[in-house]
Amino acid sequence: MKKLLLISMVCFLLVITSACGNGNGAFQDKKTITIGMNNYTENIAYTYVWKHILEDRGYKVRTVFLEKAGVWVGTANDDIDISFAPWLPTTDAPFYKKYKDQVNIEDPWLKNARLGFAVPAYMKDVNTTEDLAKVASDVDNKVIGIDPGSSINGLAEQALKDYNLKSYTLVKSSEAAMLSELRKAYDAKKPIVVTMWNPHWAFADFDIKYLKDPKNSFGDPDNIYTMTSKEFKKTNPQVIKWMNNAQMNDKLISPLLSQVEKSSNPEEAAQEWVKKHKKLVDSWTKD
Template sequence: MGKKFFPIIFLGLMLVLAACGGNESESEQSTEDKGEINIGLNNWAENVAVSNMWKVVLEEEGYTVHLTQVEKGALYTALENDDLDLGLEVWLPYTDEVFYEQYKEDLAWHKTWFSGTELGLAVPTYMENIETMEDLKANADQFDGKIVGIDAGASLMGLTEEAIGEYGLDGYELQSSSGPVMTAELGKAMEDEAPILVTLWKPHWVFAEYDVKFLEDTKKVYGEKEDISWVSRQSFEEDHPELTETLNSWQMDDESLGSLMNMIKEEEDAEAGAKKWVEENRALIDEWIKPLQ
């Protein structure tokens, strides 16, 4: 009996093992590593937000994603040298114009994902006597002659240096720091209802948190409203056509981007906040990533 049925039992076991092996292969294939994506990250609130959001989304899709913190100038150099794959925040036609002109033939410039930005100098709304850039000239003492800036290499800082010259703000010193340092100083000043003058941009979570206002830029040093797009190394689309199509279908507005930034701020951990936002906005994410499916 045992000898007679051994081949049948053995064949059955082999089929079971083969089936199990097939399931493992299918599982492994579904989570197959699609390669590494290196994203250049600068320390602006919305850049931190969208970079971490895409890290979460792409890692779910099987990519290995690295975020490298760089200043704006270094970002474009790294993309040109193929040391980075992506930069997710390009402000055009004004803020990043200098970088576009320098690298327009060496990098790949892609579609807009956010429309209608704004940037300039801002103060709390309780400073009722300061409404325009011209108002600053006679009120330097209120601010101790200090403009709280962000990263030294940011285009916003260069534009602010131009504004100091255009508006004759010789009594002011532009102090470089970082996005988080600037917002921390803004928050502390507003708790005390103290004067403060900062470089700021929109979209930014501070507009949901605090009552602040941009100063009217009558000379248009900071330009008109802009759009945010993304940039990649030259051969990125050839290497990752589906991912390029995915990123070109990505669209956000004040509500979606603001909620992402706020969730990251509340979580106090960028990746954890981004992951929570992705879970709560799965339908939107699924629309973006259809080319990857």
């Protein structure tokens, strides 16, 4: 009887402890939060920022690397709780159209994110997308893109059609491979065309420029949003409130991206950023 009573008291205390949380607002549940991330520097950096913010407030956080399509599918299926990957209204429009009723799009965490074709500034006679026609042979009729299935690749292919650049091929690789090609060409002062977006640390490391897009093939600048699963929105309103409080801008994110890119441990680099910006982070998570 005493043993049964003791077991009951222990179970009761465990339930109470689980329900009460840690006093920092993380009282809804104690499950692991799964954040879906893709392999782009701005997404890696911001995901790790929030990983540390949430862990500091008593949550367990698991990060999962996926391609952009996988992030949307996983969130729609409640396998992913949060992602900071959606670029809207243009870049991820196909995904939004398909999954908009199965996910929640919260507030943007960064506004006026742009993408397009970019070239080194030393290509002085190439300033608009139409100008690519006259340098096709100089760049081996190639535009260096990123991951197959990425939204920017689809827009780049459409741009090549819109501007009748039939001789060009979009090389589908990865962000890392694209940047490697850019660095090799840049160091040798050779012409190159790449797909690019901002925020991106490349604008700090290379003197590159966007090509004007008078036909607006890449669309107007996007905002980058927080996306959550339907289930997560029901069970974690406090976390969503914190994330909707958060706003980044070029001044804040540029040094973060540079630190993450140059670090051998991107997660530690993001953690250092969180420590350095404690006052800002605390304002995001104020109850």
